[in-house]
Amino acid sequence: MNDNAITLLEAVNLALARAMADDPDVVLLGEDIGTNGGVFRATAGLQERFGERRVIDTPLAETMIAGLSVGMATQGMRPVAEIQFMGFIFPAFEHLVAHAARMRARTRGRLSCPMVLRAPFGGGIHAPEHHSESTEALLAHIPGLRVVIPSSPARAYGLLLAAIRCDDPVIFLEPKRIYRASKTLIEDNGQALPLDTCFTLREGSDITLISWGAMISETLDAADRLAAEGVSCEVIDVATLNPIDHATLVASVSKTGRCVIIHEAPRHGGMGAEIAATLGEQARAALLAPPCRVTGHDTLMPYYRNEQLYLPDTDDIVTAVKATMEYVE
Structure with missing residues (x-):
């Protein structure tokens, strides 16, 4: 048991250390992850502990990082690659989409691709x-790629262990806004959390709030505020965006009859639309109002002076919930 509560960032480090200690085939690679411990220090201390052959500093070349990871994974290793920021992931797409996601199908099961690609x-x-x-x-649109997003230190620890042990490629996206936002006491027991499942964080009866990543914080804040006004919110953390645990979402919305889906990604073509469509198909008879989305805008993320104008906040969620509760067909 750890003596101190840890942040989401520290939970990532703890999970990586546990995975490397448990399995000598787990290796880390990425830009500045060894000597400097990564841009956010997620891998701090791991090269000193496990050596340069298992915590590998690479050139600034995302295409190479992804290609090396695919090669290592097909040959029995379990590479965990870091892309410094999600905005730098596009040079890696060729290997992720054309090779990692297809390896099992291409080889009729002879080869798998147990790699993890982490990105803030x-x-x-x-x-x-x-x-x-x-x-x-x-990324969630690509068959064969799992997309996993933690929203707390406990889920970061458990889901990252599960991702590393998975025999298929996993994109593990870390919401950097909450890297150090809260601390949780975590037992370093090596227990993974299940992939491909949603986590119900709060039971409720009036409306279902669906989110993932950093927006879970504002979603829970909104649920607290609404509870004080007599609105009972069920809060669900999707956690795995491909494949999505539709059964949990449909069951919740079938119970409450209403839902609001929250994400900071742009509205157009976002995962909220996919979830809303599925709920419309599978929970239509139970819906008392159309599924509602609270999202970022269909623009580029602005520079920091206008960043808060782009990101959804607790007020936006509360407003959407009230409008959904008041909907009359």
Whole structure:
């Protein structure tokens, strides 16, 4: 048991250390992850502990990082690659989409691709251009790629362990706005959390709030505020965006009859639309109001002076919930 509560960032480090200690085939690679411990220090101390052959500093070359990871994974290793920011992930797409996602099907099961690609994502830290993107929908659209997003230190620890042990490629997106936002006492027991499932964080009866990543914080704040006004909110953390645990979402909305979906990515083509469509198909008879979305805007993430104008906040969620509760067909 750890003596101190830890942050989401520290939970990532703890999970990486546990995975490397448990399995000698787990290796880390990425830009500045060894000597400097990564841009956010997620890998701090790991090279000193496990050596340069297992915590590998690479050149500034995302294409190479992804390609090496695919090669290592097909040959029995379990590489965990870091892309410094999600906005730099596009040079890696060729290997992720054309190779990692297809390896099992291409080889008729002879080869798998047990790699993890980690990337900090999302806004809220006053970063420059290309450092605050939320393009998870692009990745979740690719069959064969799991897309996993933790929203707390406990889920970061458990889901990252599960991702590393998974025999298929996993994109593990870390919401950097909440890297150090809260602390949780975590037992370093090596227990993974299940992939491909939603987590119900709060039971409720009037409306279902669906979110993931950093927006879970504002979603829970909104649920607290609404509870004081007599509105009972069920809060669900999707956690795995591909494949989505539709059964949990449909069951919740079938119970409450209403839902609001919250994400900071742009509205158009976002995962909120996919979830809303599925609920419309599978929970239509129970819906008392159309599914509502609270999202970022269909613009580039602005520079830090206007960043808060882009990001949804607690007031936006509360307003959407009240409008949904008041809807009359």
